[in-house]
Amino acid sequence: MATATPRTQRSDATRAAILRAARERFAADGYERATIRAIAADARIDPSMVMRYYGSKEGLFAAAAEFDLRLPELTDVPPEQLGEVLARHFLHRWEGDETMAALLRAASTNPGAAEKMRGIFADQLTAAVATFGTDPAGTAQRAGLVAAQILGLALTRYIVRLPPMVEMAPEELVAWVAPTLQRYLTGNPGR
Amino acid sequence: MATATPRTQRSDATRAAILRAARERFAADGYERATIRAIAADARIDPSMVMRYYGSKEGLFAAAAEFDLRLPELTDVPPEQLGEVLARHFLHRWEGDETMAALLRAASTNPGAAEKMRGIFADQLTAAVATFGTDPAGTAQRAGLVAAQILGLALTRYIVRLPPMVEMAPEELVAWVAPTLQRYLTGNPGR
DNA sequence: CTTCGATGTCAACGGTTGTTGGCCTACAGT
DNA sequence: ACTGTAGGCCAACAACCGTTGACATCGAAG
Structure with missing residues (x-):
């Protein structure tokens, strides 16, 4: 005034x-x-x-929808904790900024949003996975699998709101999902 | 004529x-x-x-959007093959009927569609998980985690179309995802 | 003090959408 | 053969959308 x-x-x-x-x-x-x-x-x-x-x-x-995953430096993380670190990071990133929810909701119907989503995961996540690259040929696949699990978690928790996924505590989710990411990053198919 | x-x-x-x-x-x-x-x-x-x-x-x-997951009888499946059977079933079910893709796309923006999605997974999948129920208290959680992985796979392959997820062969995906489902169904958090 | 450009408001346009009611046509029951 | 009725089409309505242009207002530079 x-x-x-x-x-x-x-x-x-x-x-x-x-x-x-x-x-x-x-x-x-x-x-x-x-x-x-x-x-x-x-x-x-x-x-x-x-x-x-x-x-x-x-x-x-x-x-x-401009968005930065803000992935941490993965080079100084003990290799056997990669899954846990990533799972926790994504969950916190998602819970604190609704931009990602907006992008995910829009990506289902808007081609431009889907394109932007592909860009984010292709560029940022694939690059991060490549930094500790023990398997250069499979990097893209591993990043894709990680994205599938992460986005599935976000979809069921924030968009579709499946009750059990909404009610679980963040650390509980981390405990369940971390080993999955760990295997996608450093393991082999079929266990 | x-x-x-x-x-x-x-x-x-x-x-x-x-x-x-x-x-x-x-x-x-x-x-x-x-x-x-x-x-x-x-x-x-x-x-x-x-x-x-x-x-x-x-x-x-x-x-x-009326949809039946057509989950097979899980009682006569060897317990250690549950993940593989489920992964393969979902992938085929999805590839053969676009109803589920329609429901998933719509569920992101339409509250009624999200409600229907919740109903399908709460009723059909949770019921199936309960049939071999070795952990009655955790049934809903386990079903939710399976849904998260399955829906994440569908989202990245059919909706967002992340290139690596689109290009992988069905059996390749089954090999990667099956152990995840297996652990969600019969394992414990934190490996 | 005057002037100019940026900030903000108002009203309207053209197009599309879900939805409705009236009308025509042709088949089934008598 | 006649008639009622259900399937199908046409035109229109009211609402809402993104978008545009003209007009007011106010702060700063000269």
């Missing part, structure tokens, strides 16, 4: 407000049900501002 | 045509992008017929 907000900061503030509202709506409703009008209402601005700042709905989604 | 089709069969035929087209569209596009008009066009009838036969879009989806 009293202190006038500098002008250059104002646009950045609303930009951020739009992005926050967009992530919430995309996460809760998916790409098609999340309307620009609803997002603008949440951010307390006019729908046309969304267009001005992000060009189109797809542009807004692309900005809102 | 020559022989007139009996009237009672005609309606059943178009009912089935609608259902088939609906499953295809729901599987390919998800709930919101699959329009009644497109489904009707595929079935070569008028959109209003869809309403007459199924009441509403939600009613049509409910009918199209």
